Amino acid sequence: MATKGPSSNTRIRWHVDYYLTGEYWRYAAKTDETLGRTPYPLYELGAGRIRRGPASLARPSPNIPRMWVQQSAKNLMPSVNNQKNAWVIVSYTETDPNTNQTTITYLNWQPGVSISYNGQTYTTPSWDDVYGGLIEEKLGLNANAVIGAWVSPMSASESDVYTHGSYAAYEYYNSGSTVTAVFDMGEAVKTDDLLKYVFEDTTGTEMFTAPWGLQFRYIIEQIDVGSSGANVMFYLATKSDYDAAAGDYSKLAYASEGRLFSFPLPSLPVTENAWQSYNYTGERAYDIQMREIQKNQNAINGIAGVGTSAIGGAIAGSMVLPGLGTIAGAVAGIATGAISTATNYVTSGHYDNRTQEAVDKLTSSQTAAMIVTARGRRGIEPFGKYGDTFGWCIVKMQPDPPRAAEITAEQSELGYVTDSYAVDCSQIVSTGGGLRIEGLEVKGNIPPEGKAYIAALFARGVRLDLIQ
Numbered sequence: 001m002a003t004k005g006p007s008s009n010t011r012i013r014w015h016v017d018y019y020l021t022g023e024y025w026r027y028a029a030k031t032d033e034t035l036g037r038t039p040y041p042l043y044e045l046g047a048g049r050i051r052r053g054p055a056s057l058a059r060p061s062p063n064i065p066r067m068w069v070q071q072s073a074k075n076l077m078p079s080v081n082n083q084k085n086a087w088v089i090v091s092y093t094e095t096d097p098n099t100n101q102t103t104i105t106y107l108n109w110q111p112g113v114s115i116s117y118n119g120q121t122y123t124t125p126s127w128d129d130v131y132g133g134l135i136e137e138k139l140g141l142n143a144n145a146v147i148g149a150w151v152s153p154m155s156a157s158e159s160d161v162y163t164h165g166s167y168a169a170y171e172y173y174n175s176g177s178t179v180t181a182v183f184d185m186g187e188a189v190k191t192d193d194l195l196k197y198v199f200e201d202t203t204g205t206e207m208f209t210a211p212w213g214l215q216f217r218y219i220i221e222q223i224d225v226g227s228s229g230a231n232v233m234f235y236l237a238t239k240s241d242y243d244a245a246a247g248d249y250s251k252l253a254y255a256s257e258g259r260l261f262s263f264p265l266p267s268l269p270v271t272e273n274a275w276q277s278y279n280y281t282g283e284r285a286y287d288i289q290m291r292e293i294q295k296n297q298n299a300i301n302g303i304a305g306v307g308t309s310a311i312g313g314a315i316a317g318s319m320v321l322p323g324l325g326t327i328a329g330a331v332a333g334i335a336t337g338a339i340s341t342a343t344n345y346v347t348s349g350h351y352d353n354r355t356q357e358a359v360d361k362l363t364s365s366q367t368a369a370m371i372v373t374a375r376g377r378r379g380i381e382p383f384g385k386y387g388d389t390f391g392w393c394i395v396k397m398q399p400d401p402p403r404a405a406e407i408t409a410e411q412s413e414l415g416y417v418t419d420s421y422a423v424d425c426s427q428i429v430s431t432g433g434g435l436r437i438e439g440l441e442v443k444g445n446i447p448p449e450g451k452a453y454i455a456a457l458f459a460r461g462v463r464l465d466l467i468q
Contacts, residue, residue, distance in 0.1 A: 016450065017453075018042075018043075018446060018449075018450035018451075018453045018454055019453070019454050019457055021042070022041065022042040022043050022444075022446070022450075022454070025041060025042045026041045026042070041444065042444055042445065042446050043442055043443060043444030043445075043446050043450070043451070043454065044426060044442075044443045044444050045424070045425045045426040045429060045440060045441065045442060045443070046423070046424060046425065046440075046441030046442070046443050047421070047422065047423045047424070047425065047439075047440075047441045048421075048422060048425045048437040048438065048439050048440035048441060048458070049419070049420070049421050049437065049438045049439055050418055050419075050420045050421070050422060050425065050428060050435070050436070050437050051417075051418065051419060051436040051437065051438055052414055052415030052416065052417065052418065052434050052435055052436035052461060053415050053416060053418045053420065053428055053433075053434075053435055053436075053437075054415065054416065054428070054431050054433060055411075055416050057416065057418040057420045057428075058192075058193075058213075058416035058417065058418055059416075059417050059418050059419060060193065060212045060213075060417075061193040061407065061416075061417050062417065063193075063407065063410075065399030065400060065403040065404070065407070066399075066400060066402075066403050067399070067400040067403070068196065068397040068398065068399060068400075069397065069398055069399070069400050069401075070395055070396070070397055071195075071396045071397060071398050072395070072396045073393045073394070073395045073396070074183065074185070074393060074394050074395075075391055075392070075393050076153060076181075076183060076199075076219065076221060076234075076391070076392045076393055076394060077153040077154060077391045077392060078153075078154050078181040078221075080110065084391065085110050085111075086110075086111075086151050086152065086153060086202075086380055086391065087108050087109065087110055087151070087152040087153070087154060087155050087156075088108060088109055088110075088111060088125070088130055088135075088149065088150075088151060088152070088268060089106060089107070089108040089149065089150045089151075089152050089156055089223070089225055089230055089265075090106065090107045090108070090135060090139075090141070090146065090148075090149045090169075090270075091104060091105075091106050091146070091147040091148050091149070091225055091226075091227065091230075092104075092105055092106075092107075092141055092142075092145045092146045092147055093105070093145045093147065094145065103173060103174065104147070104173070104174045104227060105171065105172075105173055105174075106156065106157070106171070106172050106173070106174075106225060107139065107162055107169040107170065107171055108152065108155055108156050108157070108158075108169065108170050108172075109124040109125070109168075109169040109170055110124060110155075111124055111125060111126050111127045111129070111130055112124060112125075112126040112127065115161060115168040115169070115170070117161040117163060117168060122163055122166060122167055122168030123166060123167055123168070124167065124168060124169055125138040125139065125167060125169075130149075130268055130269075131268070131269060133269050133270070133271035135149060135268075135270060136270065136271070138164070138165075138167045139162070139164050139167055139169060140164035140165070143270065143271060146270045147227055148229065148230070148267065148270070149267065149268035149269070149270050150225070150229075150230040150265040150266065150267055150268060151202075151265060151266050151268055151380050152223050152230065152232065152265050153221070153223075153232055153391055153392040154179060154181050154221065154223060154232075155170065155179045155223070156172065156178075156179060156223040156225055157170065157172035157178045157179055158170040158172075158179065159171070159172045159178060160172060179222070179223070180220060180221065180222050180249060181220070181221040181222075182218055182219070182220050182221070182242075183218065183219040183221070183394075184217065184218055185216070185217050185218070185219070186217075187217065188215045188216070188217050188238065188239070189215070189216065189217070189396075190210070190212075190213055190214055190215045190216070191209060191210045191211065191212050191213070191214065192212065192213065193407055193411070194398060194399065194404055194407060194408070195396060195397070195398055196209055196210070196396075196397045196398075197209070197210040197394055197395070197396060197397075198210075198394070198395045198397055199234065199261075199263070199392070199393070199394055199395075200392070200393050200394075200395055201263065201266070201392060202266065202380045202381075202390060202391055202392065207263040208234075208261050208263060210236060210258075211257075211258040214236065214257060214258060214259070215238060216236035216237060216238055216259065217237065217238060217239050217242070218236075218237040218238075218239070218241075218242045219234055219235070219236060219237075219394065220234065220235040220237055220242075220249060220252065221233065221234055222249075223265075224262065229264055229265075230264070230265040231262040231263060231264050231265060232262060232263065232265055232392065233260070233261075233262040234260070234261055234262070235249070235252050235255070235259055235260050236258075236259040236260075237252060237259065241253075241254060266380060411434070412433075412434070413434055413463055414434040414436070414461060414463070415433055415434025415435055415436065415461075415463075416434075425437055425440060425441075429458075429464070432464040432465060433463065433464065434461070434462075434463045435458060435461070435462055435463070435464065436458065436459070436460070436461035436462075437458040437459065438459050439455075439459075440454070440455045440458045440459065441455075442454045442455050
């Protein structure tokens, strides 16, 4: 009786998984080692270029998020009397009348606050004064001597006090800024694929992004003002860097790493006032003094001319009546000359005043021009924001949630993007996770096809869940 066989056959093709076999053998070798036997793994790994690997080898990912979302912000304006308000900085030239030396002088103040000095209380120009173009009027400055005016997150110096009338400001000279502010992030932070730290100006414009992978904890801030402009300067310090400086910020030594940067401060308007310049340059006083000198000179010349008038009168008198006529003529000549001189002195003073009044009116009627143009007040207080909610900030940004989840999953499954060459890849592979290694050298007592198989496996990319 014939035996009925299967209606179909299945052909199975198989090959050795050299990697799993080798890893099993390696695991068995560890067991042998615990039993006092000498382990002999089938293969070892050598050199290779790592394209995906652990976080310790990560490079910036080429995958850009669709959108960055603000997570938090930290205001970078020092508090004064528990308030965060911007400062005004003005730079101008000043000439010493005694030495004729011209220096660059700086004023800075918080608008609309009081300054006590020498037992008196003064007021600083308000924001309305500043944006109304009244800086030079309130502080008695020659508008033509003003180099520039800027709004700043902090004071540059408060070494001296400048006063004019009922107004005051802090004054300093070209020795540089002396005020430093320090902000603590609370812990070491850095920009990476899932976070970035951005520095923004008052309008929310990104001015600088902390370099990828650069750790910092402290933000050290100063103001730099010169004849060509004004900037806010920042230094990103680690805790060890900050502790080593111990208040001497000249010891901060890693600027070339991208830790030191600056960006410009917004300008403020400065108007040209012909009347102010006419007064504060001394031109008006000069005109008045020159007219006074000319008037006095004419009077002296007139008195000297009285003698000439007397001689002329004597000659005329002697022609009419010799003797007594000569005396009478001389007296008449003196009287006429003196009266003429006195009359000219008085009338010239009157007309000098009239002339000066006309010059004053002409000067004050000149059309005012702009020395420095600027944006409006909304440029530093967008939508009316002020205090902690506006100003210069460091902002922590993260990708939008869907993209953040995509990046996290990719890094977990495939590893972090990297480009690192290692002469011995065994240590990297032993950490597990997502890996991709090109040109991996496989050594050991296995066939060539086994070595090629393992090398190709890592070249395609793997994710290793290690069993220890």
